[in-house]
Amino acid sequence: MSQTIVDRGLEGVVVGQTELSNVDGEAGRLTYRGYDIHDLAPHAGFEEICYLMLFGQLPNKYQLADLNVRLTANRMLPQPLIDWMQSMPRDAWPMDVLRTMISGLALFVPYMEEGAHASNPRAAIHLIAKTPSIVAAWDRIRRDLDPIDPLPNLSTAANFLYMRSGEIPIKAAERALDAYLVLLADHSYNASTFAGRVTASTRADIFAAATSAIATLEGDLHGGAPGKVMKMILDIGKPERAEAYVRELLARGERIMGMGHREYKVRDPRAQHLETMARELGEASDPKWYEIARALEDAANKVLHEEKPGKRIYANVEFYTAPTLYSLGIPADEFTCMFACGRMAGWTAHILEQLADNRLIRPQATYTGPPVMPFTPIDQRGRNGKNGNDVSSLLGSA
Ligand code: COA
Secondary structure (H helix, E strand, O other), X not given: OOOOOOOHHHOOOOOOOOOOEEEEOOOOEEEEOOEEHHHHHHHOOHHHHHHHHHHOOOOOHHHHHHHHHHHHHHOOOOHHHHHHHHOOOOXXXXXXXXXXXXXXXXXXXXXXXXXXXXXXXXXHHHHHHHHHHHHHHHHHHOOOOOOOOOOOOOOHHHHHHHHHHOOOOOHHHXXXXXXXXXXXXXXXXXXHHHHHHHHHHOOOOHHHHHHHHHHHHOOOOOOOHHHHHHHHHHHHOOHHHHHHHHHHHHHOOOOOOOEOOOOOOOOOHHHHHHHHHHHHHHHHOXXXXXXXXXXXXXXXXXXXXXXXXXXXXXXXXXXXXHHHHHHOOOOHHHHHHHHHHHHHHHHHHHHHHHHHOOOOOOOOOOOXXXXXXXXXXXXXXXXXXXXXXXXHHHHOOO
C-alpha cells in the first residue's frame, strides 16, 4: 500500500503557476514579470508596477498617465462607507476596519446575475485605488478628525500621506512610501495571495477573493509582523539593550518578529531597500529607530546563529518596514494595512490570473478521527467525555 505524504504547511509543494512574480529563496532574488526588484524599487513607481501586474508590461508614459487618471478617479470613497466608519468604535483595530471595508466596497458596485461582481482590471483598479483611501480615512476618524478627500495629480504614496495629514508630503517621504509599495506589491504564492486564488477558484468574484486575501494577511507569521517589530524596537529603547532583549525573548520560547522566511534562506532582498529608506528617513528626522533596528538585526543574527545553528534565519521584508513606516509618522497598528495597500496590486492580478485559467483548488487531508461507528440516539447517550455535561468547562475561562 502506498504511503500518503502529508505536507504540513505545503512547504516546497508546487500548487500552481504564475507569470506575475518569482521568488528565488536561495539566491535572494525577487522578480516581477522578469524585472528584478533591485531595478524596480529605485526606478519605477507603484503605479508602473500596478500596470505591469495587471497588463503584463511596463507602461510607456501615455499608458501610465492613462492609468493614473483612472486610479485618481477611483480614490474617492462612497459617502455611506465613510458614514459606516464614523459609526465604528474609535478603538477598533485598523485591520478589522480595513478588512470589513474591502468587503463593503462590493456593496457599492453593480452586480450581475446571482450577486457576482465583474472581475476584471477595472475592478482591480477600483480596489487598488480605494484601499489607501480607507486606511487614511480610518486613521483620521479614529483620531476624531474628518476624513480628507483625495487630491488629483498626486501619486498613490503622496495622496495617501496627504489624506492622512492634510499636507502635501515632502519628496523624500513620498519616495520612501512609493518604494515601499513597489517592494510589497507581489510575492508569488504567499499565504494571502494563495487564499485569494483559492477563493477565486470557486468562481467567487474579485471582491470576495480580495477579502479572503486581506483576512489571511493579518497573522503575525505573515503581514502582522511589522507592528510587533516596532513594539520590540520601542521596548528595547536603546541599541545597547538589543542583545539582552533578544536572549530574553528566545529564552521565553518566543520568535523574533521580522526574522526568518519560508522561502528566503538568505536576507530578504527587499530588506536592503527598506533598510536604506529607514536610515535616510532617520537621518532627516530621528535616527533612533533605525539605529535600534540595526542593533536588533545584528543581535538577532548573532543569537540565532548560536541558538538555532543551521536554520538560516535572516531579516525579512517586515523588519525594516517598521522603522521606515514609523519614521513616516504611521502608527504601528496600521503597518499591516499599509502592506495591504501595496499587496492589493498583486492580489488582484493573481485573482484575475486564476480566473483566466481556472481549476477549482481543492486539496485532500488525511483523516485522523475515529473509525466509522454506530450512531447512538440522544436518549441513550450517558455522561459524555471527561467533562460530563458541562459546556462551560469545555469552553474554559478564555
Ligand atoms: N525567531 C526565532 N526562531 C525562528 C524564527 C524567528 N523569527 N523563525 C524561524 N525560527 C525557528 C523556529 O523556531 C524553528 O526552530 P526549531 O526547528 O528549533 O523549532 C525553525 O526556525 C523553523 O521554523 P518554521 O516555523 O518551521 O519555519 P517556517 O518556514 O514556517 O517560518 C516564518 C517562516 C516566517 C513563519 C518564521 O520565520 C517566523 O515565524 N518569523 C517571525 C514572524 C515574521 O517575521 N513573519 C513575517 C514573515 S514575512
